[in-house]
Amino acid sequence: MSTSVDQVTQRRRGTGLIAHDPARAAGGFTVVAPLTADGNVYLIDSAGTVVHRWKLPVRPGRAAVLLPNGNLGYNGSHRTSLDFYPAWSMWHGGDFQEVTPHGEVVWRYEDPAHHHDARWLPDGHLLYAAAEPLPVAIAKRVVGGTSAGVSESIFGDVIREVDRNGRLVWEWRVWEHLDPAGFPIQVDFPRFHWPLINGLDVTREGLVLMSLRTTSGLIAVERTSGRVVHHIPPEVVSHQHAPVALPNGRILLFDNGNFRRGRAYAHSRVIEVDPATGSVVWSYADTPAHAFYSPYMGSAQRLWNGNTHITESASGRLFEVTPAGEVVWEYIVPWFAEFPAPADAYSPGQHNSVFQTSRYRREEISWLQI
Secondary structure, three states: OOOOOOOOHHHHOOOEEEEEOOOOOOOOEEEEOOOOOOOEEEEEOOOOOEEEEEEOOOOEEEEEEEOOOOOEEEEEEOOOOOOOOOOHHHHEOEEEEEEOOOOOEEEEEEOOOEEEEEEEOOOOOEEEEEEEEOOHHHHOOOOEEEOOOOOOOOEEEEEEEEOOOOOEEEEEEHHHOOOHHHOOEEEEEEOOEEOOEEEEEEOOOOOEEEEEOOOOOEEEEOOOOOOEEEEEOOOOOOOOEEEEEOOOOOEEEEEOOOOOOOOOOOOOEEEEEEOOOOEEEEEEOOOOHHHOOOOOOOEEEEOOOOOEEEEEHHHOEEEEEOOOOOEEEEEEOOOOEOOOOOHHHHOOOOEOOOOOOEEEOHHHOOOOOO
């Protein structure tokens, strides 16, 4: 029996520009790299109009950003998907490309072991997370998680920094600095990746921020010694993503809330944390709380007018809130498709999801002709 009703729930609820208060919104332009849009990256204005498009040869592994020189920094999904574990095909990247507005690739670096986040640093270096099999003795000490359908192999995180020549200039292996007993995997996460570092940034002091997904929490690492200087524990956050070092020394992050302690239902928040004390000094949550929730991915960006741009990744919802938590702009990503094989088996259906999106002022995009 045929039906005229769209069976994709998110698309049926509406896409494109949903709400806009020009007097209070920051304006600007947003880079959107939908994970299932076949390598199309869009630059949209505050009205939701596409003003520029890049077409890349591979789909996004994770995100795309505009670099200070105006080029696109693209985190592409490497054509070689290593056979680490079932979910790897979903969130590996490893094909990094710098692309001009006209689509010319002027720099490329490949590492098929890369996953999740990366940061294009001001000096041109690239900071990213990779994975390697844990040493057997360390893997045996990893606590928690579920072993259902999981092999005995557990992968651990390696943070790497490379220069413009692709030369490795810094490397940090998680098992050399963290005690597995102090960072247990949450009981409902599979035991395939510890602690799954899904977000990175660098503070004004040069500390490397790392978001620990399966164990929940955030650490700040000193480059020279590799030691952990700050640790924001699971009592504060819940399986978060995307730490951002703010100029005021605090950390902005997307607190997913998968298994939030003391709550019977899941909901997400965006919070600003003082790393010295671990205290939450600002937060945004919806009312009712369950109206805002992304079980995976997610990011936040503090804008130039003090508002916060939020990416509710799983549902492709982008929105902007004031310091008081009032929504002044909202946009639903309209590009839906299935993930290519083999990722489609792990996450079937039509998706409009994005890992992260970023907003830019007009003066930061000198090449834009509008």
